[in-house]
Amino acid sequence: MKGTFGAGFSQFYIPEIQRFHFPYGLTYKMGDTLYYADEIAVPFLDTPVPTVGSVWLDSIDRSTNTCVVGLHTVPDAEALSNATKAFFKNIISNASISETEKKERLAEIETQLQSRSFFHINTFGEYHMDYEKGWPLSISFQIEVQVDAQHPQVRRNVNSIRYERVL
Amino acid sequence: MRIHLLILILVANMVGSLQAQDSVMVRAEWQKGDSRRYTMVEEQLEYAGDTLVRKDTTRHIGMELTVADSLTDTFEISCFTVNLKLFDQLVGIKDPDMIMRLGQFSSLTYRYTTDGSGSFLASTTLTKSMRSSIAYSLMLASKIAPHESLVKPLSS
Numbered sequence: 001m002k003g004t005f006g007a008g009f010s011q012f013y014i015p016e017i018q019r020f021h022f023p024y025g026l027t028y029k030m031g032d033t034l035y036y037a038d039e040i041a042v043p044f045l046d047t048p049v050p051t052v053g054s055v056w057l058d059s060i061d062r063s064t065n066t067c068v069v070g071l072h073t074v075p076d077a078e079a080l081s082n083a084t085k086a087f088f089k090n091i092i093s094n095a096s097i098s099e100t101e102k103k104e105r106l107a108e109i110e111t112q113l114q115s116r117s118f119f120h121i122n123t124f125g126e127y128h129m130d131y132e133k134g135w136p137l138s139i140s141f142q143i144e145v146q147v148d149a150q151h152p153q154v155r156r157n158v159n160s161i162r163y164e165r166v167l
Numbered sequence: 168m169r170i171h172l173l174i175l176i177l178v179a180n181m182v183g184s185l186q187a188q189d190s191v192m193v194r195a196e197w198q199k200g201d202s203r204r205y206t207m208v209e210e211q212l213e214y215a216g217d218t219l220v221r222k223d224t225t226r227h228i229g230m231e232l233t234v235a236d237s238l239t240d241t242f243e244i245s246c247f248t249v250n251l252k253l254f255d256q257l258v259g260i261k262d263p264d265m266i267m268r269l270g271q272f273s274s275l276t277y278r279y280t281t282d283g284s285g286s287f288l289a290s291t292t293l294t295k296s297m298r299s300s301i302a303y304s305l306m307l308a309s310k311i312a313p314h315e316s317l318v319k320p321l322s323s
């Protein structure tokens with residue numbers, strides 16, 4: 001998103017404010033998609049992962065002066081894979097196991113993450129805006145994290161955030 | 168020749184008008200004192216395969232955004248939030264001391280600026296008490312164990 005922010009307070013509240021104000025200051029045209037570079041903080045990874053975002057105008061209602069702006073972001077696959085590898089390598093290197101076992105585990109991780117991603121993250125957003133006054137009527141966000149590890153079943157977490165105007 | 172020129176101008180105007188119909192600018196048209204209220208609900212769902220195994224309303228917040236100041240190219244926004252419910256797990260809390268402390272930290276007002284279009288610029292108030300309340304909320308969240316009923320499969 002626009003701008004970069006520091007740690008502490010910022011990490012907790014600023015992303016929400018930033019999310020709320022994201023669509024402002026842009027002209028959207030039906031049929032056009034705008035692409036932008038962003039970052040996502042993955043809880044157990046040390047560094048934020050670069051993402052590619054797209055934003056587009058979904059609909060305009062001239063009778064109510066409202067519009068719907070859609071958003072989708074996905075992490076850069078290679079950067080996510082590298083960050084995940086680094087995370088597991090760090091755990092294995094510091095584990096209380098023999099050097100031989102460490103080498104075996106590291107080779108396993110390398111093989112596993114070469115053929116497929118360990119997890120997938122998708123963020124979808126929708127802004128329903130009163131463009132005449134410049135206030136949102138509602139904002140919906142859905143962040144899907146799918147963990148594709150050695151579980152019997154694929155684990156999927158869906159985090160939904162919804163702002164709704166109270167009249 | 169003049170007729171052709173006139174037709175060209177008319178067509179250009181029609182195309183311009185059609186393009187304007189297809190586009191919209193999202194920008195702040197705010198006045199000092201303007202205010203809007205929102206609720207913010209955050210939910211987490213966890214699936215194992217197609218089975219929903221956990222559902223939690225992690226936050227339920229009331230927000231009031233007020234345009235506290237309007238300068239040439241900047242707006243200052245005052246955002247008052249009330250934690251209507253932080254975590255489902257808190258419903259089961261019986262400790263009166265804990266409930267009192269939760270009440271103490273259940274609301275927060277912070278200020279920030281946007282540019283003239285409404286894009287976020289920076290936070291303008293960040294007091295020690297605000298830091299403390301946030302730190303306390305995070306500490307509390309990390310210390311509360313998930314409620315048993317929340318980890319049972321909700322559908323099969």
